[in-house]
Amino acid sequence: MRAIQKVIIIVYGLLVAVACIYVPWVSLYVPSGAPVSEIHMGLPLSLGYSLLWKPLSDFPKNIPNLSTVDIQRVILELIAITAVFAIFFVLTLRPKKALP
Numbered sequence: 001m002r003a004i005q006k007v008i009i010i011v012y013g014l015l016v017a018v019a020c021i022y023v024p025w026v027s028l029y030v031p032s033g034a035p036v037s038e039i040h041m042g043l044p045l046s047l048g049y050s051l052l053w054k055p056l057s058d059f060p061k062n063i064p065n066l067s068t069v070d071i072q073r074v075i076l077e078l079i080a081i082t083a084v085f086a087i088f089f090v091l092t093l094r095p096k097k098a099l100p
Contacts, residue, residue, distance in 0.1 A: 012085040026070040
């Protein structure tokens, strides 16, 4: 394995780790007094990015909301990072020499 390929793999691993630790958060705004059966009908609001163990909440404490990781965006980020670094890795491969 060439040095450039090792660098690509290390950078890829670091970016995957960052994408899994620094995640996007989404909040489901639930009007106060709404029954539990209507929670799924709330309005999803993107809150931005924060560390996995420190969720974001832009709502005052008296407004109920459910903050959670936006897992769809995390998966999309991981797929995009993998695709880009797979292209970089394939471009660094040496072609096999043709047999005479």
